[in-house]
Amino acid sequence: MTLTVTEIDRARQDPAVFADVLLGEPLWDHQREVLASPARIRSVLAGRQVGKSRTLAVAALHEAFRQSGRRVLILSAGEEAAKRLLAEIAALAASPLLRGSLVDEGKSLVTLSNGSTILSVPASEKQIRGHSVDLLVLDEACQIAEEIWTAARWTIIARPGSRILMASTPYGRQDRFFAVTWRAGEKRLLHRPAEGHESWRWPSTMSPLVDQTLLDMWRSNAVSDREWRQEVLAEWVDEAGSYFPTAELEAVTADYQLIDPATADGDLVVGGVDFGFAQDANALALVGALEDGDLNTDLHPHGWVYFVAWVEENFAMPYSQFARRIIDHGDHDPSVWKYRPGFTMRHVLAELNGPGTPVVQSMREMAAERWGYPRAIVGVNTTAAYKENAFAQLRLLIQQGRLLLPKSQTGLLRQLNNLEFETRDSGHLKIAVPERLGHDDLALSLAQAMAAVKPRARRWQDRPSGQPRSEGEVMETLSGTRIHARPRCVHDTRAFTAPRGGDGRDEF
Ligand SMILES: Nc1ncnc2c1ncn2[C@@H]1O[C@H](COP(=O)(O)OP(=O)(O)OP(=O)(O)O)[C@@H](O)[C@H]1O
Ligand SMILES: [Mg+2]
Incomplete structure (x- = not known):
């Protein structure tokens, strides 16, 4: 199968077309929306298994594909997670239409035939140092330390048009960078998202693969309410135990x-x-x-x-x-x-x-x-x-x-x-x-x-x-x-x- 120049051109511009035509795995609607957003800093707060990592993998591949010489850095919460993501990207890049992609597992690097690279590594100072990237991707960002974020932000500073995309299931305190960044782009009543930010919330039920029967069964006995809210509904559970919930504070806040x-x-x-x-x-x-x-x-x-x-x-x-x-x-x-x-x-x-x-x-x-x-x-x-x-x-x-x-x-x-x-x-x-x-x-x-x-x-x-x-x-x-x-x-x-x-x- 070969593609016309027009198709390739469209795939360069549109991640949804890219996923569809080149990877052969269409994006789900909620994934498409995030990848279509022009915001420079995109954050997704999501439940388990709703397709976060896949979204990040496609975003990374598309960025590498759309122009030669692009550099993508993916930081994950740990070694295991970084390897899994690299494997997912390698599997997608094995599509016959992306011929010529090289995967170097030892270096955690995927190189496309146009010279673009994707590096998928655990989040540590050592891994970040010296990089300059067009797209910085953070998977399970709530589990990534504050200092790493501070260091990682600098990797995008030297490249024009560079962007950040991060996703996470809620975890931990809400004054940490992911929560703060997510809230900056949040769409809610009387809140204008900060310049260049856009955020989404995906409960697990958004995934067409999630088995509602299983979820219902879990809900009634296997998981605690706290866990349910965090892992499935993608809510901050410390919010639930918060003496002054955000909504209460916001109701009496004025500028x-x-x-x-x-x-x-x-x-x-x-x-x-x-x-x-x-x-x-x-x-x-x-x-x-x-x-x-x-x-x-x-x-x-x-x-x-x-x-x-x-x-x-x-x-x-x-x-x-x-x-x-x-x-x-x-x-x-x-x-x-x-x-x-x-x-x-x-x-x-x-x-x-x-x-x-x-x-x-x-x-x-x-x-x-x-x-x-x-x-x-x-x-x-x-x-x-x-x-x-x-x-x-x-x-x-x-x-x-x-x-x-x-x-x-x-x-x-x-x-x-x-x-x-x-x-x-x-x-x-x-x-x-x-x-x-x-x-x-x-x-x-x-x-x-x-x-x-x-x-x-x-x-x-x-x-x-x-x-x-x-x-x-x-x-x-x-x-x-x-x-x-x-x-x-x-x-x-x-x-x-x-x-x-x-x-x-x-x-x-
Ligand atoms: N667009 C898609 N088309 C088909 N399958 C998909 C798509 N997106 C995700 N999946 C599948 O759904 C499952 C969950 O996806 P993924 O691992 O990306 O979710 P996640 O939110 O990162 O999960 P976790 O919370 O465990 O990290 C995987 O089996 C993945 O292959
Ligand atoms: Mg994941």
Whole structure:
């Protein structure tokens, strides 16, 4: 059998035609869609056996085929996987129409007659070094280490039009590169995929080969729910155990501007401080009651809407310097004649545990001097139960759509999303404040601030009628709560409560 020039030309341009005509194995619809996408970075989150590896193999072959001298690098999670993929490519390349392809198993290399090469190797630094490629392919990307990704990205930098294609069954944390990249290209409500990115989700059931009877049988007994969701539905299961699921966080997230302490105009806030130990940062979160005029009267007629007015984390900053910084952000008594910009910090909660006690003491002294109000600094003995209550309050406000989070603070959002819960024997949900998850300092500082927020406080006051200070476009979160692009704080101390400091009580 021979092909006409037109057919070959079409096969060069279209991977579907290539698979059909040259490989003799047509692509399935979901595979075709991915291979037809012009996006530079394509990510597929998929269940087991739905045809990921095949898709990658065809993509690699097509890239090599369509022009001479192309270079393709395929990284797999391990030696075994790399060999399997190489074998799959070799088998496809054995099609009589791709005559002249050479397979060198020792070098893990397939060379087509046009001089293009495909290298399929396990993901390791050694394998990546020195390569410059047109197409970088990652199979089971969730299992590939972060450093490898960092190194691998450079392999495409020198070649014009170079692209990345990766696929994986969900696994592990969602702040890892695959999850992050996948989300960047995700198509969902109110989310524009990032420039050059496109992502897909393939549950196993998309494969015409998957045996529905077998799946149903599995579902009813053989696999756990967790496994089912991960392996078949291609869902992140840590999401399922996440104390703050992404959807809940997104419902209260808006792209508003934080209030820069340097321009704060006495805005009334309460704050939480988390002192970093070994690798953690020192973190501060400030929460205000939103000056929202009539924006939220319908949705929240009687209660305050709160928002994160400011957050920051500082790595490798000595405690004393961090304490000074917090005090400098505040100006408790902004009278005209000694005006300084800054927040009015009603209560700032900081833990006494660990390095806390002396730092809290010195913060009080500084607060006395600068604000004339040392009692604003509250030392707290945090216990596991205390933290749980703090997070429970945070979650309650989030679920009610009454605490808004800044979209720009991805670190905070990610940290909240990474907190997991455990179900206790009693059936209660217990937030696992994880030591192992790395940085959770921002999440903890926000939770800390919750002890000074009074969610049940009734909003007696008429909505302010005078000049609103919040400015800019009005945005509506998915929860329906509205906020200005440049929000300000209401000056009403009744929105907050004075936590009893230092007594280690768990309730508030
Ligand atoms: N377009 C296709 N036409 C025919 N068979 C296909 C096609 N795509 C995939 N297959 C077959 O479906 C099965 C699963 O494909 P593949 O190994 O690519 O899936 P996978 O998602 O990588 O699976 P795993 O999760 O085990 O890694 C294989 O037997 C493969 O040969
Ligand atoms: Mg596979």
